[in-house]
Amino acid sequence: MFRTALRNVLAHKARLLMTVLAVMLGVAFVAGTLVFTSTIQDAFQKSSEKGFSHVDVAIQPDDPDKDDKKNLGPAPNLTQKTLDEAAALPGAKSATGVVSGFAGLSDKDGDLVGDGWGTLGANYYAGPDGKGSDHRYPMKEGRAPANAGEIAIDHKTADRTGYEVGDTVATSLSGPVHQEKVVGVFTTDDGNVAAGGSLVLFDNDTAQKLFAEPGQYTEIQLRAAAGTTQQQLETAAEKILPPESKAVTGQKLADDQSKEIESQMSGMQTAMLAFAGIALFVGIFIIANTFTMLVAQRTKELALLRAVGASRRQVTRSVLIEATAVGVIAAVAGLAAGIGIAVGLRSLVGSLGEMPDGPLIISPTTIVTALVVGVVVTVLAAWLPARRAAKIPPVAAMGSMHAPATTRSLIVRNSIGAVLAGGGAALVIAASASGDNALMGLGAGLLLIGVFVLTPLLSRPLIAASAPVLRLFNVSGKLARQNAVRNPRRTAATASALMIGLTLITGLTVIASGVQNAIDKMASDAIKADYTISMANFEPLSPDVEEKLRSMDQVTSSTAYRFASTRLDGENETLMGVNGDTVSGLTQLDFTAGSWDGLGGGKKIVVDDDTAEDNGWKVGSDVAVTYQDGAKGTLSVGGIYKGNALMSGAMVDNRTLTPHLSKIEDMQVMVKTKDGASESVKESLEKGLGNNPAVLVQDKEDLSESIAQVISLMLNILYGLLAMAVIVAVLGVVNTLAMSVFERGQEIGMLRAIGLDRRGIKRMVRLESLVISLFGGVLGIGLGVFLGWSVGELIASAGLDAYSLVLPWGRMALFLALAAAVGVLAALWPARRAAKMNMLAAIKTE
Template sequence: MLRTALRNVFAHKARLLMTMLAVLLGVAFVSGTLVFTSTISDAFQKSSQKGYADVDVSIRQDGSDAPQGRETVSPLSQRALDKAANLPGAASATGVVSGFAALSDKDGKLVGDGFSTQGANYYAGRDGKGTDARYPMKDGQAPRAEGQIALDAKTAERTGYQVGDTVRTSVNGPVREEKVTGIFTTDDGNVAAGGTLVLYDNATAQKLFAKPGEYTEIALKAGPGVSQTALKEQAQKVLPADTEAVTGKKLADDESKAIENSMSGMKTSLLAFAGIALFVGIFIIANTFTMLVAQRTKELALLRAVGASRRQVTRSVLIEALVVGAVAGLAGMAAGVGIAAGLRAVVGNMGNMPDGPLVIEPNTVVVSLIVGVLVTLLAAWLPARRAAKIPPVAAMGALHAPASTRSLILRNTIGALFSAAGAALVLMATKADDGKAPMGLGAALLVIGVFILTPLLSRPLIAAAAPVLRLFNVSGKLARQNAVRNPRRTAATASALMVGLTLITGLTVIASGVQQAVNKMASDSLKADYTISMANFTQLSPEVEKKLVQSDQVTATSPLRNAYADIGDESEYLTGVNGSSIGKLTNIDFTAGGWPGLSSGKKVVVDNATAKEKGWKLGSDFTVTYEDGRKATLTVGGLYEGNQMIKGILVDNKAVTPHMSEVADMQVLAKTKDGAGDEVKEALTKQLGDNPAILVEDKKDISEGIAQMINILLNMLYGLLAMAVIVAVLGVINTLAMSVFERGQEIGMLRAIGLDRRGIKRMVRLESLVISLFGGVLGIALGVFFGWAAGELIAGAGLDTYTLVLPWGRLGIFLALAAVVGVLAALWPARRAARLNMLAAIKTE
């Protein structure tokens, strides 16, 4: 039986090729994901380890007990640094201070992505005459005074800046003109991943990122023969209050763990799409083995007649699957390494990844092989079981018996139950507070149920295409009959395409609804013509609003300023606004009270959700304790419907600003006399010094920015789901090719009675087109339903403006894509059918 199984594998090489390709693609996705994420993780971890090579112990502020978002005074002063430097086990002590620093390129654009653009101090010793071992100078000299900076070598290479050039930077809003005095090398992980690092002299960095004389960290280098643990014990004896000592090894390990955790999300997402491709591949594999078993009914029945047991027949089919899975797994593993190498090269060329070799871990090889073999065996198990049930007498009968009425009734009943249960769970989830889990389960049950019901659905849906197919005369009629001749085969083929299009359609419907909801929210909530914020959405200097007020175009402004305070036993944040102008800049739907009295600094307006939580009503008084410990009594002067853009407790800035340790804005709203327009936007940008770190956006910009992010995400998802569609195409090709082989005698007879080669090709193409469109219609219908259901969850989670949007243009494209899949998949099978020798085909049993 083993020899028989192996002989059948080699006898049906062409038939099994498409199956192997389906498994190969899925395994390649899995192995490529594992290799790529392992490579990225290893590269970043090694880069982070290099970054901590000169740090044996770090003394840093212990902010674990500080209220979230509060500014605290750093206890790491020059005195603390001097004490640390005098420790007997310390060879050196370096004061560290860092923060966000935007750098403009020669075209005035922001260098880096805004989130890894950092600034730090060059610590040249207490007297300022030493060198900082962290940043060896490659060219020029370190910055020694305000107005001087040094750039990392990679940023200098990207931007073309050299020593002596004047560059423009920004830390929290205002533009700074700086002279490049040096270019340095560094092992900083952010720089290796495409970020930028700007160095200032120690005093300037303290002023920009902390306070004069303060540091955010003290890095200690151990002397000869002193371990990190021993140095840490010494450091703990001189620790200022609210600080902690951490070894360099722990810092590196923590960062490595953080990198690994950040990679896990990407790995999980990519593996999910690999799983989808493999799930689609299961349809193809099961279909292929079902057809192979059907074609070999006589052979298997004869094996039973000469003494083979059911177990041996099952084992024979599963051995074929094992060989196919093992070969496809090995090939998929190799292809996955190639995919990972390509992805690494692309990411590396974008400058977002440090250098490092490809990392192929042993578990990647094992997982790839196991996945390939298990998926193939799982898909082949049912066909193998059917093969074992073939009675020996079938050797004298027809090629294979059609499915019994009882089996079809049982299948349709099970499919109806699964579909009903799935649809009920999905509908129930839309009304639940947390419906993610029931919706996921319901979606899975519904897809399985529709798959089981697909043979039943195929007849009426394909029959609906009859009027169009009649236009193609005999070829069209034959194509329709062939498509419904074996409903189970048609169902398995169409289902592979259905799964991919369900996901693509659902994601598109959700994205379209979210986009419209955000647009509506922006237009409904804001009267302001522009919002001004930092490129990395960090805090903005109050100087920005002062500059805007000086513009002739600006008629009203209001900074949005977060101020933390205690209300009762809870820490909350108040949103400071300009009480006299906020009503001209926002469009809030008040349910009680309003803006009057807000500018006095004694009244607040509160969204209904917060008021309900606190038990407040219009006129309620409450006591707040500000950052500096001072208390005040505020009165609720208005209740409004909050949304994702405007919510919380709004109070006049004059009430909160005096109590803030550091005054900063989250964004500024501005209204102009000429309204939003390119010329006005350009004027405001110039008023702010053409600052690359500041975003000046109108409602259209906000909408387009969100649309761009959504489209980028969708395109990424489309690219990942393309793997499932490609596998589905292989399934259609495989089914048609084997169907042509099965119908060889029939095709020969059609040729003999007058149907020409063109008619044969048209028949196969139309059959493929009908099957693909059938899968496409099912996929789009399910995708729209899931998109609506997920949208209900999104609306219930707080995006009240969400409504169902059907992007008819894209849905039409998806249906056309299904048609293109059908046409392309039929090219080779149709050509093969047309080239059959009619006499040889008629003689075939």
Template structure:
């Protein structure tokens, strides 16, 4: 039986090649994902470990929640803490760390390092005049205001040399600094493509903190002193709201953070690999069904001479094991290439990855082999079992056992129950808000399974609906329709493979376009402002200097301007934020509806709050709210209005003149303004010019804000399209497989058609139309399920985004249906050509 199984593997090379390709694509994506994520994780981990090589103990502010402390960030570390730390037993040296956002422009005024992060820090010379974190390769370290040192990668990108003047920005206003040094570093941000500018310590403290303050202190242990011993000694001199960690603990925490960060990416990519493998299952089942059908008499003869059912099934599974092993090995090799290619692609996008070797872990090899073999064997088990059950006499007489009426009734009943139950669970989940995710996911899986089971039943009426169009093509069209429903189970399995990909593509498109519409409506409904000015940066909103709003307010063209100035505070006993605004201008810049009061009362100690906050604390118009400001000062606030909050405008708004005196560092998140002439390109250019053509400052209209938010969804959607393209490719192989099977089974019939006058062109058209009908059948099912799932998921989104509304892009849906038709046309090329080339006499004589 083993020799027979191995012989059969080699006897059907073309058929098995398609199975190998289907499995290989899924395995390649699994192994490629593991190689890529392991490589990136290892590179970042080693880079971070290098950054901690000179750190035995790190001291930082303790940001743990403490209601007894003042609201906001914990206080920075003082010079006194540094002086005490360097004097503890076992400490060899110590230096203070100061850092913050610093945007450096190139010679064309564009931002350097925008692909990752833009950071500024301090150069802290030790007793030898050097900072252990940085090695000067050219020039010297900065020693006074007006001087900086730049990392060598940014210097190369910006074509800067020692002695050049560079434009940069820390919090808004443009600064012109002289480059006095270029350095090398193991800093992970630089290794990943970010920019790093170094100032002397007093200048860095003035820019990012306050004189004499540090964001962190790193201590080096003396020879013979362990990190734990040094930490214990330092713990004794630490002030309140400060903590110490060993360098090893920092490295371990960083490694864990990197691992968790990569985990979500790995999970998402493995999901799509699973989808491709799932689609490949249909191809494998069809392939082995076809191979078993071709060998029906052979298997019957084996049964007649003494082979048991178990041996027949085992022979099919041995074939599947060999095919799966070959596909797994080839897929693993292809996956290594995919992993390397994804890393290069990531570098090409600007998100530069630290250097490091390509990691092919033993778990990757094992997972690839197991996935390839297990998926193939499991998929081949049903055809093998079905072949073993055919009675030998019936098989030798070519009397194939067709599904019984009872079997079809049972199948359709089960499918209907699953589909109905799944749809009910999805609908119920859609009405449960944020609690409906689990029921909806479960219902979606059950519904898809139910549709799979029902697909043979659905194929006849849906394909029959295409009959009027097929009649246009005459006899080939009529034959194509009959051939498509001749074996409903096989046709259904092929259509289901395409349905999976289109369901996901359609569902995600519906959600993404509906989100875009909701975001546009949110911006237009929530804002009246013409422009919003904020700091750029890859890592989100950055502090903006109050000088920006002051500069804008002085422009004669600006008619109204207000900053959004967040100030940490304890409001009503809870830690939160007071947002300082201009009480006179804010009513012209935001668009909110008040349920109580209005903006008219805003000012002094009177505030306005959103309705959710009011309901949560049972506040209403005239309520008195106790408040503790950032500096620890206590006071009372009075509610002068309650408004309906939205995603753009929410929280507690207060007079900026009230909160500013209590802030340790006065910064804004953004500035809203109205200008004569409205939101025109000329006015945008005017504002940029007045703000110094600063590459770090964004001047945006409401539409710009919507587009920026939607850009992330668009990028993600395009990535998902690319990932799902693999599932569509596998589905194409499935259609090719089914048509090849159909041509083989109908060789005698095709020969007869040729003999009675149907020419080669008619044969090709018949096969192509059959492929087109099967693909469109899968496309229609996919579009229907995708729209349904898109609607259901949108109901959950709407609970978080009230402006969300369902958008069906008919042109995009039509494009997907055309794509399904294109798949059918492409997949039919080889089977149609093969059918037309059959020798009619040989085909008629075929068994």
């Protein structure tokens, strides 16, 4: 039986190749995901360890629980006194004062260098006397910066931008643009630079003025003397710690960064594996169809084996051995393809400058997972056809009298499908009303399974609806419709593969369209300002930016938004500072009670409805406030407004909030201009701010487009991932048509004999494929719209009140056209094969 099984594997090479391809694609996705994420994690982990190789212990500011703090501001920076004490610790070889923060660097085209989040600036610490060298940043060219107006840049940034020693470059910290002279190019193991960011070095005094205060550091790094461990040095450092600070070993810093990277990678890995699972799930239908076809071709052979003594178990085992052999081949091929995918992804990411160098990581776990997934999926899919083959009585099989399906079995299937689909739809509707994510996931899963089970029942009326169009093709069209509903189970399995992919694609598109529409609506409804100004990487803005804007002739009014940690009635709350005199003309909030009136007076506070409800506040309520510096006061609620995703929280006048801030920083500035929003006005504002690439000047349309770009990027990635499922679905349609052509060989021969030419045969097969694909497309788009609506209701209940259902008719038509294209392409080979049949040989086929 074992030899028979292996011989059968090789006897049907073409059809088994499609099964291998279906499994291989899914396995390749799984293996590629595991190899790629393991490679990224390893590269960043080694980069992290290398970046902390010069640090044995770090002393850092530490924010304790705000409830235990007298002051609510950030922990204070470290002083020169702490640095001197650290340098004198027993077991300390050296102590380096570190101060760092955001520092944008413009390239020669005026664009921001680096990825925005990784554009950093730091100090070159030349020792307490300023005459030494910083072991962290060895100079490759030139010298270290020694005075204001001088900088050094990392070698990767120098290579990318073409800057050389002696060039003058534009830098920006929190708004204003500065012209600096490059005096040196240095090498570094900094993980941020390895990942594609940039690093700019200033002399120690300049860096302290820019990122902290004179004489202050954001971190102190210690190196241990020979014979002193990191733990021993950490213990010694803890004795000199000032309040609100901590000592951490270099190994823990590296480990924490590695864990953070691993956590960031896990989300991407989970998403990619989910889509690999979808591709494999779709592949199950194809594998089941393939083995059903192979078993049908060998019905007499299996019956003969039964007649000469083979048991049912042996027949089943024979088919499963074939499936195992196919699974092993597909898994090995998928593993190889997955490694290729990982290499391609690494090269792509590396070319974008966002990944440190490192070897390709192919772990034993990845190899075992790929092999197990390929074999298990194939064997599971082949089990049902194998079981059916073993159940056929030998005499009936040899006489070609067996019937694979019964009316009773279809009734049972339809009953189960109706219960699952109805229950799933009910759960989805209940979840959209209650906001229960888990219930939504369960309902969507049951609904998909229920519709899949019901597809044989649904196929007849939906395919029958195509009759008026198919009549235009005369006999070929009529035969195509009849053939499509001849075996409803097989038609359903084929259509379901395409249905699942289009359900996900349509659902995601509907959700994205609704979210984008909600954002557009909120931007137009909540913001009256012509422009918002913010940093490109969402870092705080310098207050100089608003002062510069106010001085421009084009600007008629403005308000800066400042955030501070405070306590309101004893609860920790973020308080937002605004210009109480101008904010009403720059925003358009829906007040349920009160208004902006009196906010500019200094004793009023405006809050969103949720905050007011949580605290039991009404207009006129007195609110006890503890500011960031510990000062206390009382504010009166002057207005309560409906919060939204763009604007919410408690607001107070900046003149009330600013005196209590240790450092004044704005998150964004809103401005109104004389001539309204236009390209020329935008250019004048940008020019007035020094054409700073680190600062974004956006009107309402720009704001919506920036969010739309993020949504579009996510959608395009998802479309690319889901394309795997569509490719697998194409193979499924090819398989089904090939099976249909095989089963109808005698019938096709008779049609040719009575006058249907080869062109008519080809047209019949193509129309059958088109009908099946459109059936799956219609089901998928319908389900996708329903699930998109329900998830949208969930999003609306979670706080995005402006969300409403938006049907992207253009994209939905494109998806339906894609389903039709799948049908046309998938029919090419089976149609050609059917047309080339020898009619006499086909008629004689038993």
